[in-house]
Amino acid sequence: MQFDRQLGKVVKSNTHCDYVVQLDDKIDVDYPPQADDYGFGCFVKLEEPTVRNWAVGIIYNSQLMNPLFMSNGPRLSSEPDPLFTPDLISETRTLLGIVLIGAMAEDDGLLYGVHGIPRVVVPVNTPAFLMNSDEIYRFHLNRDQKPQFSYYSHLLRFGGSFASQLTQQVLNELAESQLFSGAEQRALEILCKELAWKNTMGAMR
Numbered sequence: 520m521q522f523d524r525q526l527g528k529v530v531k532s533n534t535h536c537d538y539v540v541q542l543d544d545k546i547d548v549d550y551p552p553q554a555d556d557y558g559f560g561c562f563v564k565l566e567e568p569t570v571r572n573w574a575v576g577i578i579y580n581s582q583l584m585n586p587l588f589m590s591n592g593p594r595l596s597s598e599p600d601p602l603f604t605p606d607l608i609s610e611t612r613t614l615l616g617i618v619l620i621g622a623m624a625e626d627d628g629l630l631y632g633v634h635g636i637p638r639v640v641v642p643v644n645t646p647a648f649l650m651n652s653d654e655i656y657r658f659h660l661n662r663d664q665k666p667q668f669s670y671y672s673h674l675l676r677f678g679g680s681f682a683s684q685l686t687q688q689v690l691n692e693l694a695e696s697q698l699f700s701g702a703e704q705r706a707l708e709i710l711c712k713e714l715a716w717k718n719t720m721g722a723m724r
Contacts, residue, residue, distance in 0.1 A: 526552050526615065529565060529645045536620075536636045536677055538565070538576065540647040542613040552649075557581070559681075560688045562650040562658070563617055565641050572623045573645055574637045575658055577689060579679040580616030617647070618677050620670035623658060632658035634669035656698045666703040668693075671710065687714045 527542040540563070543551050557578060566572040619641075621634040650658070661667045671686065678685040690711045693699075699707060 524552065524556065524649055526557050526563065526647045526649055528647065529641055529643055530614070531643070532641070533616075534677075535640070536618060536673075538574075538617045538619065538641060540565075540615040540617055542615060544612070556649055557615055560685055560692065562655050563615075564623065564648050564650050564654065565617070565619075565645050566648065567645060573639060573641045574619045575621050575623060575632065575650070576617035576619040577674065577678070577685065578615050579618045579681065579685050582614040582616070584612045584614060586610050615647075616679060618674065618679065620674060621658065623654075624662070626662055629664065630654075630657040631660045631662050631664065632667065634667060635673065652696065652698070655693075655696075659693070659698070666699050668707065668710070683714065683718050687711065687718060690714060 525543060525548070527540045527547075529538055530541045531539045533539065542557065545551050559578060559581075561578045563576050563578060564572060565574045565576065619637055621632050622637045624631055624633050659666055659668065668690075671690075674686045674689070675682050690707060694704065694707045694711050697704070
């Protein structure tokens, strides 16, 4: 999986903490993101490099947009020639649903995360980047450089139709990453087991 690479840009929002990112394709960039780069539960940062970090979010949904689906028009007998049919090249797009869970901040040169719903509105066309492991770790530290998981209930409420599964996957991957140790790691593992039990019991009802 590739990190620290641009996935696409913000094209709209559904709510103050629910944004839609249109994935870059081969028309936009030379090396577009691959399927493994934008999976369910990936941490994403919405920022303008060297300018500011707007927000941190998690991919909770994806949509494939294909205007040709259910089209009753005539079909081509072969692949279209890009030189004569340029409008056919970029009709299919991939949209990513991003739930915002906080933002990055800096104090005396130390990065840390501010969990919760960001106060600012992220502008249209803001680039979205996949976060690397160090950025994910820094986001889970508070201003005192202590571990934090304050977006737990927020993600359960606003993580879409698969909120419970999304939260469980995020917590499991954090626990398996071994970014934390001692009491913080044990607390994370307890949260994982508690949510797994709730999801199992909910499925049995």
